[in-house]
Amino acid sequence: MGAFASLVESQESHRIVVTLVQRARDGADVQQLAEFIVSAWQTIETFLSPIIGQRSVATLYKRSFYLASRKHPWLMDMHEGMQATMNLAALKAALLEQSSAEIAAGAGVALQMFYEVLTNLIGASLTERLLRSVWADLLPAPTQDNSA
Template identity: 40%
Template sequence: MFAESEAGQRIAACLTHRVNGSEEVSEVAEAIVSMFEEIETSLTPIIGPKGVAALHRRSLHLYLSKHPLRGDNYGMLVVGMDIQALKALLAEESIPDALLFGQEVLNTYYALLATLIGSSLAARLLLDVWEHSFSGPPAQDTSQ
């Protein structure tokens, strides 16, 4: 499907589309959390809830290792996958910080998944998440 750099671009585009220029950090938090929820829905039947949670925890851990000052806020999320707690924490951030968190953790999550099952399969499994962000009326066939 697409390589990791393309996946990163797709995640960024998906997040940007979902945020849609909002200047409300609560809407940015909702966009990020909704992506995690859709990833959980897509992957749970394949890798199970424990696998989804393990990837989430590892992604957070790797984010915190790059941004140790964030550990005070996000450290508790490494213990359990509490999406609502994540949403509340993101809502207290600035928009750029929330977006940085979302982009880095989502990219890390994808990279970890791709390491386990391959980038092509990871991309296919998460296609619904990306497509949901850009869903709209279907394209018209103009070839006739």
């Protein structure tokens, strides 16, 4: 069992990781993946800042990258020296230095850590409700093969 064996994740947080990995496998280049990741964090900030405050979102962002950097050391700089806002320019610059596969893996873990930290603070039910709109904006609709 690894350091993330106790990861609490929602179906949606798992889907974002699958989406990232699939985009990398489908040939999305580093630039496209970096833009998707930055867009994801912008969406999170947009939806959550009015509810929990910009500083709180930035703190959760910082903590998420700290936890993700244990498995993906290249994320280490994302949690150092930030104040009241997320430094998405620095994130994009760090992402652009990685391979598509490493972007998908590292950024996916950071997003899962965000979900886990928020869940630990406010509970799974409220986290799901708060992030439902975020996931809807970021993820393709789940496919249902119920054609009967």
